[in-house]
Amino acid sequence: MADFEDDINNDHDLVTDDLHCVQTMNMSSHKMATGRVSEERFDSGIHSCSLQSFRDSSLESCASLRGKTELCETVPEYLSDKLLNISLEDEGISSLSLPAVAGTQPSSVTSSAIVGTKSSNVAFIKRIVIDFAVQDKDGDTFVNLALIGGNERLACALIDMVPNVECLNIPNFLYQRPVHLAVLTKQLTVLQKLLSKNIDISCQDHQGNTPLHLACRNGDLDCVKAILKVVRERRALQCLEVRNSQGLTCLHVAARVTENKMDIVRELVISEANVNAVDAKSGRTILHYACERRDMELVRFLVKYTNIEIDFLTFDGKPAIYIAYWRNYQDIVKRLVKAGADFDYNVLNDVSQDSDEENA
Incomplete structure (x- = not known):
């Protein structure tokens, strides 16, 4: 079993004993419920995922895939590299279920790619359509799940494929958008890609925190700089005045942290944050x-x-x-x-x- 798992992780080819290709890969959700949401919870299930049962069932059902070679190519190329070859070790990605439907036409919330497969001199062509607005039991979209799993390459590939920017503003059940999760998981590359898509940067989660609140709270200077750059470019100074559920602006939050505090406060002041703002x-x-x-x-x-x-x-x-x-x-x-x-x-x-x- 261990050998086969290595094959899955290291090999880009999947082989089947049957000429009929599996049309849809369903990965059952294994994120565990954490009970009542506490005041300090910001993670939408991060670190609560268990892959053991998924690994057992999936590897068992795929035991017949050994022994042959099969070439899988995709157009565009990044779909093959970053979507079809999902690592079984990606936490949170085990809850991703692709609504792949052959021949379905894409809409404003879907994107598609043509997949060509050759096996035993027989060619197959199918169209994979991904609905970026679909949400799991926690309200997370595919982009959210990629971020939660820490799969930066997959998250970036999905963001590039999104046909409508509104799909990147869909909140989960904790009112977290992908931009919140990018900050929480400290994935700067994904955050920068999201910011380039003209997303809403003043959106608030279930505790009223904007992405900038979270970056300040984490003492994450790089994320703070990335967000403030967009704030200055858009002249969106109202983002600096937003108060969370505790009545705090980003500057109040920054003044209470220890890591990179002075650097973050300076960045906020340079960006014209109001130093005389009062908490509520x-x-x-x-x-x-x-x-x-x-x-x-x-x-x-x-x-x-x-x-x-x-x-x-x-x-x-x-x-x-x-x-x-x-x-x-x-x-x-x-x-x-x-x-x-x-x-x-x-x-x-x-x-x-x-x-x-x-x-x-």
């Missing part, structure tokens, strides 16, 4: 966030290189320096005072006493 829950700017986290590097950058409103008040009337003072972050207090922050010990003490009386 408490009215804090990213300067408030920096003071809360004692992030001196971010504080220095904001007061020196941006038009930050240093005395901006939260919904309950707190400036950033107030937050730093009551956390005893004296280094940040001094830096804000030097930058011109309005600071009055008496006012801060009065506010503190009022708060103590209310708590009592």
